[in-house]
Amino acid sequence: MDFIDLxxxxxxxxxxxxxxxQRVLDHGQYIMGPEVAELETALAARTGTAHCITVSSGTEALLISLMALGIQPGDEVITTPFTFAATAEVIALLGAVPVWVDVEEDTGLIDANLxxxxxxxxxxxIMPxxxxxxxxxxxxxxxxxxxxxxxxVIEDAAQSFGARYHDRESCNLSTFGCTSFFPSKPLGCYGDGGAIFTHDDALAQACREIRIHGQSKRYTHTRIGVGGRMDTLQCAIVLAKLERFAWEVQQRMQLGQAYNALCDAAGIPRMQQREGRTSVFAQYTVRVSQREQLQEQLKAAGIPTAVHYPIPMNQQPAYQGLCDRPTPVADRLATEVMSLPMSADLTQAQQQQVMQALTSVLSNT
Structure with a gap:
């Protein structure tokens, strides 16, 4: 069984x-070809945003957004330590300081009350x-x-493209929405890719210039930029995947709800979903003790697992000392979370196999 069945x-x-x-190979416009604008138009329409700017990765989406906002050395950006490195990385790369805010016990999401x-x-x-x-x-x-x-506010939506919040789409909820098309994401390409979403015309223009080395026109560099374009072939792949993405989102939601029911029936603690929000279940995550032992036993039973994330960013060697705010909930979750196989093509039989193995292993520990 694959952890993610691509x-x-x-x-x-x-x-x-x-x-x-093949269309891209035929026209040969591998950089900024017509599929780039076509994908940006389709994604903007899907999210309901005014602008979509495709970029070379989800990391680059966050970095370019911060650059467009003029973030400078010494500035502070509030975020969560319970995340992938890219979130904090882009802040530190600009010389700014990530300020950690702890997460909710039941969701792992940044606690707005703090x-x-x-x-x-x-x-x-603020980067939730x-x-x-x-x-x-x-x-x-x-x-x-x-x-x-x-x-x-910059939503790091690398894991949530296709999810909704009170009838609004993820990536259409704040100043910027940034997502990733890494192959394992709910909507993924076959390499690296990402996108920035905004309603602000000036910020959108800044992002477009920054992603092409700060050029307002060819060889005219009006701002500091990066090489941040999403290549045409990857855009073509995402366009093809969009054809069944609505079905995949529905499948993910159904599989997530089935996992919820199975976990609840077996008394297995899981990460919760809040009322008024949908989840695309980029990962399906439970909470366990003796995690490494459980993972080894599940692996022996043919069930792959993963951990998102085992070490909070404030405990990572490269980021220690940048901010000393305590985050006890994130620290605890990092020792307990374990993700189970999840993708739109996971079958009911496979899901039952996962749960039978998990309940069997848990009963023997």
Missing amino acids: KTQYAALRDPIQQRM IEAAITPKTKA VSLYGQVPDMDAINAIAAAHGNLP
């Missing part, structure tokens, strides 16, 4: 993917992270940002 997905989409890729206490005169942005396919409490976060001089 082979079955490709088999279902082989023809449109190959046709899309954000205000972390705001200082140096705070220049959508985790396991679910969006944080963006209304509360946006209200706090508005009350403190309209601080920009």
